[in-house]
Amino acid sequence: MECQLTITLAEQKKEKPSADKLGFGVHFTDHMFTMDYTEGKGWHDPQIVPYSPLTLDPAAMVFHYGQAVFEGLKAYRNQEDSVWLFRPDQNFKRMNRSLSRLSMPLIDEEFVLEALKKLVAIEKEWIPTESGTSLYIRPFVIATEACFGVRASHTYKFVILLSPVGAYYSGGMKPVKIYVENNYVRAVRGGTGNAKTAGNYAGSLKAQEEAKEKGYEQVLWLDGIENKYVEEVGSMNVFFKVKGEVWVPALNGSILEGITRDSTIHLLKDWGVPVVEKRVSMEDLYEAYTKGELEEAFGTGTAAVISPIGEMSWNGLRMVINKEETGPLTTKLYDTMTGIQYGQLEDKFGWSVKVTE
Incomplete structure (x- = not known):
């Protein structure tokens, strides 16, 4: 992508949950990544911004015809306190396969991976340190055009949210x-x-x-x-x-x-x-x-x-x-x-x- 990623940092930070209150997917970090798509223009305006609600027209096609795909991956701290992702390239390859199946525009896999790395680096302090904990990553794409016509949307929004999560097997792994x-x-x-x-x-x-x-x-x-x-x-x-x-x-x-x-x-x-x-x-x-x-x-x-x-x-x-x-x-x-x-x-x-x- 030719457009540059812009970064706007939050002026106020949220209070971080304690390790025993993490759960799964109920807390969200201070920032998110967003990018828009317009037919004829392609993907544009990639940015990291403070976490905030999305504003969508009630006629947005995602609500009516279900053009929505997502991914799930995690960021981990290692023993030296550095941060790592596990096979993130495969998640974005699969996202493109999902987008193609739903007649949605493909993303630039290398660009969004670099954007994700910047977002995770900004939110490093949100990555919990306790055993088994991690930072869950949820990229998703939704159709945003306001139209009741049964066809593919002409506009879309790509978002990446981050959520600190607790250990899945906090009480030990049980069948x-x-x-x-x-x-x-x-x-x-x-x-x-x-x-x-x-x-x-x-x-x-x-x-x-x-x-x-x-x-x-x-x-x-x-x-x-x-x-x-x-x-x-x-x-x-x-x-x-x-x-x-x-x-x-x-x-x-x-x-x-x-x-x-x-x-x-x-x-x-x-x-x-x-x-x-x-x-x-x-x-x-x-x-x-x-x-x-x-x-x-x-x-x-x-x-x-x-x-x-x-x-x-x-x-x-x-x-x-x-x-x-x-x-x-x-x-x-x-x-x-x-x-x-x-x-x-x-x-x-x-x-x-x-x-x-």
């Missing part, structure tokens, strides 16, 4: 109970399942609520055509360790291509663990379970990194995995991934990007 969903589907091939768009998440809430009413913490989503093949768990990708090898639902157009998913596969292959990306049916999983071959299961995503699964309920059948305990491979993956993110382990893949010294 979750999963309900295999048979009535609702998250996405179908040819739809928007492989895009990180807001509507996918809105459509998942009903099933999540009903699962919680049944006593389960997450939903295991099946495919929307045959209703038999595993796709995702909650808003995470999912893995199963079966008789020494790891099964991963293959990307098929309705599964989101997670950065943590890809990182997990890289680690497993580096360790010599057989990884099979394929269609994984519930019948195959249940057969493996009855034979005592389903050894571990876990989800992967930005917030939790690795989330162990201790139980699955499918068509009235209860499948208890590894005695509802976190398995050794799951633990090793979590420790290695977070060790790289926090600079405690060697980053042999070059995933970490330095923001500040």
